[in-house]
Amino acid sequence: xxxxxxxxxxxxxxxxxxxxxxxxxxxxxxxxxxxxxxxxxxxxxxxxxxxxxxxxxxxxxxxxxxxxxxxxxxxxxxxxxxxxxxxxxxxxxxxxxxxxxxxxxxxxxxxxxxxxxxxxxxxxxxxxxxxxxxxxxxxxxxxxxxxxxxxxxxxxxxxxxxxxxxxxxxxxxxxxxxxxxxxxxxxxxxxxxxxxxxxxxxxxxxxxxxxxxxxxxxxxxxxxxxxxxxxxxxxxxxxxxxxxxxxxxxxxxxxxxxxxxxxxxxxxxxxxxxxxxxxxxxxxxxxxxxxxxxxxxxxxxxxxxxxxxxxxxxxxxxxxxxxxxxxxxxxxxxxxxxxxxxxxxxxxxxxxxxxxxxxxxxxxxxxxxxxxxxxxxxxxxxxxxxxxxxxxxxxxxxxxxxxxxxxxxxxxxxxxxxxxxxxxxxxxx
Amino acid sequence: xxxxxxxxxxxxxxxxxxxxxxxxxxxxxxxxxxxxxxxxxxxxxxxxxxxxxxxxxxxxxxxxxxxxxxxxxxxxxxxxxxxxxxxxxxxxxxxxxxxxxxxxxxxxxxxxxxxxxxxxxxxxxxxxxxxxxxxxxxxxxxxxxxxxxxxxxxxxxxxxxxxxxxxxxxxxxxxxxxxxxxxxxxxxxxxxxxxxxxxxxxxxxxxxxxxxxxxxxxxxxxxxxxxxxxxxxxxxxxxxxxxxxxxxxxxxxxxxxxxxxxxxxxxxxxxxxxxxxxxxxxxxxxxxxxxxxxxxxxxxxxxxxxxxxxxxxxx
Numbered sequence: 117x118x119x120x121x122x123x124x125x126x127x128x129x130x131x132x133x134x135x136x137x138x139x140x141x142x143x144x145x146x147x148x149x150x151x152x153x154x155x156x157x158x159x160x161x162x163x164x165x166x167x168x169x170x171x172x173x174x175x176x177x178x179x180x181x182x183x184x185x186x187x188x189x190x191x192x193x194x195x196x197x198x199x200x201x202x203x204x205x206x207x208x209x210x211x212x213x214x215x216x217x218x219x220x221x222x223x224x225x226x227x228x229x230x231x232x233x234x235x236x237x238x239x240x241x242x243x244x245x246x247x248x249x250x251x252x253x254x255x256x257x258x259x260x261x262x263x264x265x266x267x268x269x270x271x272x273x274x275x276x277x278x279x280x281x282x283x284x285x286x287x288x289x290x291x292x293x294x295x296x297x298x299x300x301x302x303x304x305x306x307x308x309x310x311x312x313x314x315x316x317x318x319x320x321x322x323x324x325x326x327x328x329x330x331x332x333x334x335x336x337x338x339x340x341x342x343x344x345x346x347x348x349x350x351x352x353x354x355x356x357x358x359x360x361x362x363x364x365x366x367x368x369x370x371x372x373x374x375x376x377x378x379x380x381x382x383x384x385x386x387x388x389x390x391x392x393x394x395x396x397x398x399x400x401x402x403x404x405x406x407x408x409x410x411x412x413x414x415x416x417x418x419x420x421x422x423x424x425x426x427x428x429x430x431x432x433x434x435x436x437x438x439x440x441x442x443x444x445x446x447x448x449x450x451x452x453x454x455x456x457x458x459x460x461x462x463x464x465x466x467x468x469x470x471x472x473x474x475x476x477x478x479x480x481x482x483x484x485x486x487x488x489x490x491x492x493x494x495x496x497x498x499x500x501x502x503x504x505x506x507x508x509x510x511x512x513x514x515x516x517x518x519x520x521x522x523x524x525x526x527x528x529x530x531x532x533x534x535x536x537x538x539x540x541x542x543x544x545x
Numbered sequence: 546x547x548x549x550x551x552x553x554x555x556x557x558x559x560x561x562x563x564x565x566x567x568x569x570x571x572x573x574x575x576x577x578x579x580x581x582x583x584x585x586x587x588x589x590x591x592x593x594x595x596x597x598x599x600x601x602x603x604x605x606x607x608x609x610x611x612x613x614x615x616x617x618x619x620x621x622x623x624x625x626x627x628x629x630x631x632x633x634x635x636x637x638x639x640x641x642x643x644x645x646x647x648x649x650x651x652x653x654x655x656x657x658x659x660x661x662x663x664x665x666x667x668x669x670x671x672x673x674x675x676x677x678x679x680x681x682x683x684x685x686x687x688x689x690x691x692x693x694x695x696x697x698x699x700x701x702x703x704x705x706x707x708x709x710x711x712x713x714x715x716x717x718x719x720x721x722x723x724x725x726x727x728x729x730x731x732x733x734x735x736x737x738x739x740x741x742x743x744x745x746x747x748x749x750x751x752x753x754x755x756x757x758x759x760x761x762x763x764x765x766x767x768x769x770x771x772x773x774x775x776x777x778x779x780x781x782x783x784x785x786x787x788x789x790x791x792x793x794x795x796x797x798x799x800x801x802x803x804x805x806x807x808x809x810x811x812x813x814x815x816x817x818x819x820x821x822x823x824x825x826x827x828x829x830x831x832x833x834x835x836x837x838x839x840x841x842x843x844x845x846x847x848x849x850x851x852x853x854x855x856x857x858x859x860x
Binding site for chain 1: 550579580581582584585586587588590591592594595596598599609610613621674675676677680711717718855
């Protein structure tokens, strides 16, 4: 998103004292995006992987045993540490990209689908993250911090799930209706946030966080009501989705990859188009850059907030649809997982662009898919994956640290990308 | 082994299952145990698949909630052996051994013990989630208290569960100890002095509440012997309602290693020592221990009926 429109050109940082005190959140996001270039992001990933490797080595009891004799046999200790980290990372690679054993087996007439299973798992893990990441990224551009992807996801899961198991429709139509229902369910929750923000000035950070709790308990309640109960089960879980409501597999039933990824890429393209080419996108960026100026230019800021949150909620709802209709085929009380939280870091890592969100989601998807294989193969704690993700974000958030680490020059101001403007402090008109 | 969302250190059924694998490994060096943790229910399928691809001798899946995922994996990989704790299939699958436990019987003894020990005349139980494998304990507990009342002409009240309506108190998950603590404090305020948490790690919150409250509030631990799995609270436990998961898992793993594995169902009962009570605390009087032994024989012989809609059919 380097092609900045005129409205986003004025440097938001500190140049508009009239805008009032900068919110902490706005300052935080700004610091992240302003300071980081693609180089910094890539180097942050590299640094995180190195740190993760060190942690893997030190979480391995075998290595710790060798470390006890570090001063008498440093070679053995470092060798064991290297073996431990490289075994874990190569297992992660096998689980996320390709396992060469399956390739050679396939060349001798073995299963071809096994070769593509790691890639399929990476994409399956990335799909809901792309939607959820977009759901956080888009409001960023309008100066809104959407912590509520979890709640919007739940809204989508309830509607998409209900349409998936309770309604009978012809094959193609059913899945389209259920996916659209997911969008509508999430959009309803998002709209509510935007409405409160626009009409009452309620802080969307607090509203979305609180709505997450409301949604989580509402989900638990809904799953306990009789229309959502699976016959024969007393625990809260829905019946299975009808076959007609499931997102079709792209490469046979044995690989989990499904049409959800196509919808996700289409959504990313649509968001990109929306921001770059549409009037609404221009307004969103204008509101994000300077709400007061946008209002002065005759834009309807309130309408912008509502529309942005509505679309963002819908995107989070699509994330739910991709999980409920694409992989799980049922709704359980923990269906929302950590997508809503991961989405925030993905939006930051993706530097506020749809393409960045897709790439960051693929990275996270690969880390998740590879992490499972890593645990199964080497018993490295799965928490390492979370640590690597967190360290990436930490480095992205602290570009000077990465520059110092890799001895980079401070970038020229022009390279920085304005993403979030000074605080959208809405003054009553 | 694939853990449930409670994690490997839940001091409850995930820990017991893994202990079973470690016990099997100790007796047979050919067995190398490993596990993959699940953080949400969406992890079940990829976790099981990762172990299928690793080529494990037997894959143990832990918990009722993994029933669907295990069934799908077992059908897709007919040569892979599975054992699942707390679930059974009807008809049984040839490559899956369901390990289920009639914990209503042990819960009954726990209820009888609690009713015999309470000073306030009120005892309480709560669950993690409303799953049959949880409510079966609560049914047994409830029945045990009622049986004590009918035998002794007492009116000990049970809070947190009503067998007739099948409704009661649930914290919502098996991880959030703060909810266990707040529910327990609420029970204590209503006069309960013995709490029976059926919620894995959440029970630690109940123990913290009981300890904080002092005043002679005691607990019955669930699934494992609390004095072994949560020794810091041992002085609070009159006993534990134990489910012999580790023994059953160890046997399944050893059988799989020897090649004598057969699918089907195993039902742990009082009769085969698959369920029972852990050793009593020293303040449980001898007379009550003798009564409990009689009740146990009564359940085994069938003269005392333990009815629970969630109890597994007999083996």
